Amino acid sequence: MKKVIVGGNWKMNKTVPEAQALARQLCDRLSDVNFADIFICPPFVDIYSLSIILREKESKIILGAQNMHYEAKGAFTGEISADMIKSAGGKIVVLGHSERRHIFNENDEYINRKVRAALDAGLLPLLCIGELLEEREAGKTEEVIRTQLKGSLDGIKIEDPSKILIAYEPVWAIGTGVTATPEQAQDAQKFVRKILAEMFDENIANEIRILYGGSVKPANAASLIVQPDVDGLFVGGASLDAESFEKIVRDAIK
Numbered sequence: 155m156k157k158v159i160v161g162g163n164w165k166m167n168k169t170v171p172e173a174q175a176l177a178r179q180l181c182d183r184l185s186d187v188n189f190a191d192i193f194i195c196p197p198f199v200d201i202y203s204l205s206i207i208l209r210e211k212e213s214k215i216i217l218g219a220q221n222m223h224y225e226a227k228g229a230f231t232g233e234i235s236a237d238m239i240k241s242a243g244g245k246i247v248v249l250g251h252s253e254r255r256h257i258f259n260e261n262d263e264y265i266n267r268k269v270r271a272a273l274d275a276g277l278l279p280l281l282c283i284g285e286l287l288e289e290r291e292a293g294k295t296e297e298v299i300r301t302q303l304k305g306s307l308d309g310i311k312i313e314d315p316s317k318i319l320i321a322y323e324p325v326w327a328i329g330t331g332v333t334a335t336p337e338q339a340q341d342a343q344k345f346v347r348k349i350l351a352e353m354f355d356e357n358i359a360n361e362i363r364i365l366y367g368g369s370v371k372p373a374n375a376a377s378l379i380v381q382p383d384v385d386g387l388f389v390g391g392a393s394l395d396a397e398s399f400e401k402i403v404r405d406a407i408k
């Protein structure tokens with residue numbers, strides 16, 4: 155039985171004091187939650203100090219980063235490596251987020267290098283995939299999912315399903331207030347699992363946790379999580395407020 159997982163993507167929000175205050179509130183509000191794994195992905199500058207706060211609070215909340223470079227070190231001004239994230243206390247890394255794909259032009263081949271580097275370093279990659287509105291309207295949702303999964307995971311063997319997380323995040327639902335219906339999320343995520351079964355094997359695919367992301371809010375979390383192929387939720391805007399993130403986590407019961 156897979157444990158539900160709920161994560162917050164803080165994106166480029168919160169100053170250091172604001173991030174620390176939010177982390178403290180989350181530790182206090184969520185200290186009793188055992189039914190779900192919870193992670194937060196603050197900006198890079200917060201990871202280390204938040205790791206200290208989480209340790210002091212004896213919190214089970216896991217820290218993640220929103221991106222990384224695939225090289226281990228060197229002349230890559232402005233970049234952060236997997237080892238740096240790990241040494242700061244990060245355990246998860248978000249890769250292939252639609253904002254990285256569309257604003258920073260990251261393609262599947264580039265994301266593939268990052269997934270490999272994260273796995274090699276012992277970080278847990280959260281690979282994000284999802285179609286644009288025009289792709290959905292053109293009936294290309296499955297084609298996009300297949301291409302992104304096969305490209306981003308090309309040549310990668312997953313023998314342990316706990317070593318990777320996938321987030322299906324339709325681009326038209328991210329930050330727009332428009333959520334995929336539970337049926338749309340289920341259909342797409344069932345298809346994600348089918349492709350994972352083709353790439354790895356059915357048992358592995360069944361155990362890999364697939365999160366849904368895209369305008370998840372307290373009002374829709376419960377109806378999304380009960381879908382059979384929705385194993386978790388990845389939350390952007392609504393994770394920036396302790397009360398709404400807490401409500402989402404508490405509703406994330408299968």
Ligand code: PEP
Pocket residue numbers: 163323327328329330331367368369370388389390391392
């Ligand atoms: C995200 O950034 O991954 C996301 C799902 O954002 P939002 O919840 O704001 O749509």
